[in-house]
Amino acid sequence: MNLPLLLIQxxxxxxxIYCGSVILITFFxxxxxxxxxPKPKRYPSVTIAIxxxxxxxxxxxxxxxxxxxxxxxxxxxxxxxxxSTDKTEKIIKSFGNKIKFINRKENSGIxxxxxxxxxxxxxxxxxxxxxxxxxxxxxxxxxxxxxxxxPKVGSVLPAMKVYNPKNLxxxxxxxxxxxxxxxxxxxxxxxxxxxxxxxxxxxxSDILKRTGGFDENNLxxxxxxxxxxxxAGYKIENSINAxxxxxxxNNLRSLTKQRIRWFRGLIKNLRKYKFLIFEKTDFGLFMxxxxxxxxxxxxxxxxxxxxxxxxxxSRIMMNFLNGFFMSGFDLSLLIPDMVIYPNIIxxxxxxxxxxxxxxxxxxxxxxxxxxxxxxxxxxxFMFIYTPLVGVWWMLSIIQEIIGAERTW
Amino acid sequence: xxxxxxxxxxxxxxxxxxxxxFLFNWYFTEMRQSxxxxxxxSLQSSISESQLEMLYITEFTNATCEIIDESxxxxxxxxxxxxxxxxxxxxxAINPSENFYxxxxxxxxxxxxxxxxxxxxxxxxNTNVSTILYFFxxxxxxxxxxxxxxxxxTKEYGTERVLIVPLDxxxxxxxxxxxxxxxxxxxxxxxxxxxxETLSKVVxxxxxxxxxxx
Numbered sequence: 001m002n003l004p005l006l007l008i009q010x011x012x013x014x015x016x017i018y019c020g021s022v023i024l025i026t027f028f029x030x031x032x033x034x035x036x037x038p039k040p041k042r043y044p045s046v047t048i049a050i051x052x053x054x055x056x057x058x059x060x061x062x063x064x065x066x067x068x069x070x071x072x073x074x075x076x077x078x079x080x081x082x083x084s085t086d087k088t089e090k091i092i093k094s095f096g097n098k099i100k101f102i103n104r105k106e107n108s109g110i111x112x113x114x115x116x117x118x119x120x121x122x123x124x125x126x127x128x129x130x131x132x133x134x135x136x137x138x139x140x141x142x143x144x145x146x147x148x149x150x151p152k153v154g155s156v157l158p159a160m161k162v163y164n165p166k167n168l169x170x171x172x173x174x175x176x177x178x179x180x181x182x183x184x185x186x187x188x189x190x191x192x193x194x195x196x197x198x199x200x201x202x203x204x205s206d207i208l209k210r211t212g213g214f215d216e217n218n219l220x221x222x223x224x225x226x227x228x229x230x231x232a233g234y235k236i237e238n239s240i241n242a243x244x245x246x247x248x249x250n251n252l253r254s255l256t257k258q259r260i261r262w263f264r265g266l267i268k269n270l271r272k273y274k275f276l277i278f279e280k281t282d283f284g285l286f287m288x289x290x291x292x293x294x295x296x297x298x299x300x301x302x303x304x305x306x307x308x309x310x311x312x313x314s315r316i317m318m319n320f321l322n323g324f325f326m327s328g329f330d331l332s333l334l335i336p337d338m339v340i341y342p343n344i345i346x347x348x349x350x351x352x353x354x355x356x357x358x359x360x361x362x363x364x365x366x367x368x369x370x371x372x373x374x375x376x377x378x379x380x381f382m383f384i385y386t387p388l389v390g391v392w393w394m395l396s397i398i399q400e401i402i403g404a405e406r407t408w
Numbered sequence: 409x410x411x412x413x414x415x416x417x418x419x420x421x422x423x424x425x426x427x428x429x430f431l432f433n434w435y436f437t438e439m440r441q442s443x444x445x446x447x448x449x450s451l452q453s454s455i456s457e458s459q460l461e462m463l464y465i466t467e468f469t470n471a472t473c474e475i476i477d478e479s480x481x482x483x484x485x486x487x488x489x490x491x492x493x494x495x496x497x498x499x500x501a502i503n504p505s506e507n508f509y510x511x512x513x514x515x516x517x518x519x520x521x522x523x524x525x526x527x528x529x530x531x532x533x534n535t536n537v538s539t540i541l542y543f544f545x546x547x548x549x550x551x552x553x554x555x556x557x558x559x560x561x562t563k564e565y566g567t568e569r570v571l572i573v574p575l576d577x578x579x580x581x582x583x584x585x586x587x588x589x590x591x592x593x594x595x596x597x598x599x600x601x602x603x604x605e606t607l608s609k610v611v612x613x614x615x616x617x618x619x620x621x622x
Binding site: 003006010013014017018021022025026029191285286315316318319320322323324326327328330332333341342343344347348351 | 414415417418419421422425426428429430432433436437440496497499500501502503549552553554555556557559560561563564610611612613614
């Protein structure tokens with residue numbers, strides 16, 4: 001047995017089992033609270049901002065859904081056209097006085113700028129934003145607003161699902177969303193460790209205004225604002241019953257670009273908020289180390305697979321092919337020895353798969369998804385998509401090291 | 409509030425599961441070794457019996473060799489199976505134990521005994537069997553390639569027609585050293601065909617077939 005490889009595998013599996021155990025224990029301790037949203041004691045006034053840049057395909061749907069939100073009070077809707085060159089402006093204007101319209105002639109290149117413009121004009125006690133490619137279900141605001149009963153809650157997120165996944169890549173991202181976006185985020189709230197507000201989120205306006213609004217020098221403003229809320233001593237909550245849908249990248253190139261932007265944003269923001277690491281909170285002791293180690297694991301896993309292939313598997317394969325050639329292409333050599341010799345690698349693989357399967361099952365249950373109909377996508381997610389995360393991490397780190405320009 | 413209890417329980421669960429993995433590996437390695445041990449004991453008596461029969465035939469009677477050949481064939485087949493299991497045990501063990509190397513030596517001794525019996529039978533009974541002494545080391549790529557070629561020969565002709573005696577060049581064994589000196593073996597892989605031709609290279613199946621007249 002290749003001992004260095006076994007050692008690396010042991011480290012990876014130990015970390016995975018540890019994180020998996022923390023997640024499962026947290027789930028079972030809090031399983032009765034998973035679907036229960038607090039009833040609102042009162043309904044605060046709400047402003048929702050929708051920044052849009054060249055979103056002619058989705059902006060109408062996004063605004064219509066915000067206008068259809070079921071809420072006892074009138075919602076202030078501010079739509080910001082951020083220098084679009086397509087029909088976005090025209091579509092926004094077609095909503096007339098149902099919305100407040102801010103028109104920027106030039107694109108700012110960063111979402112924080114239009115969001116801050118809306119924040120300045122907003123009158124709501126709660127400030128929410130919805131990305132133009134995202135749309136929120138009518139019942140969602142009512143479901144999540146009760147979390148603001150707790151004065152320590154600074155922000156609340158709905159659960160995010162993938163809208164109408166068509167091709168294979170979109171279908172695999174659907175699995176990723178219901179596993180890591182819905183399930184993992186809910187678990188993170190019980191550890192007070194949710195640290196990002198992507199796509200759609202609601203905040204106490206006074207906290208946002210007091211802490212300076214969204215960071216205008218940050219491409220990952222959704223992450224930065226989450227860390228800032230933590231730093232200010234507030235919690236971020238998540239309602240599983242409140243649903244929002246988003247469109248995901250439909251090709252590998254856009255997906256890679258998106259993920260590199262996210263990971264570089266994570267690296268940049270963790271550097272900015274490095275004092276939060278190892279502070280005596282669940283966030284500092286568990287979540288931040290997991291985010292850092294998780295990234296490292298992905299890289300190690302990727303390199304491990306590469307190393308195994310280059311130094312081990314390829315050597316075995318070459319020897320076999322040589323033997324196959326020198327035996328005059330004896331086909332009987334292709335028939336594998338059917339005797340199975342159980343060993344530690346098999347044990348760890350089964351364990352790994354078992355933890356993954358429990359995760360899939362609970363995630364499916366929580367997000368009300370039919371996992372049995374998605375088995376093929378789940379397998380692809382496990383064996384192909386997960387190593388890809390390692391590639392993205394690696395590319396992000398390389399770009400950070402060489403100081404490549406950050407682009408949207 | 410930090411959920412210390414959760415983190416401690418998770419650490420304990422992790423420790424128990426990883427420890428179970430090592431226990432699992434240890435248990436199955438021990439179980440396999442114990443089975444191999446049993447098989448080798450039974451093969452030991454079978455070979456000793458065949459050797460005794462051989463001695464009896466050559467000293468006292470002109471009786472037929474067929475009976476001994478049957479026993480030789482079946483022992484040869486069983487040893488081949490044991491060898492396969494030993495290889496798999498070595499590949500799957502985290503760190504092969506002393507016990508494993510003892511089994512490997514026992515197996516080598518039995519193989520050499522079987523080879524000597526076969527050699528004797530070729531002389532006394534004109535038994536139609538070819539022998540290959542195969543010197544290898546487990547870490548060399550050439551040895552692994554040669555192993556696949558010899559596997560192919562065995563699959564084609566069977567252990568009763570071609571006896572391949574695997575001799576681990578790295579194993580600390582007196583008999584392997586003696587055989588290596590006798591047949592001028594200095595590196596692995598080396599094949600000694602029918603006790604008269606030493607080939608220190610990877611030999612293809614067609615070449616083996618040609619030299620052994622298969």
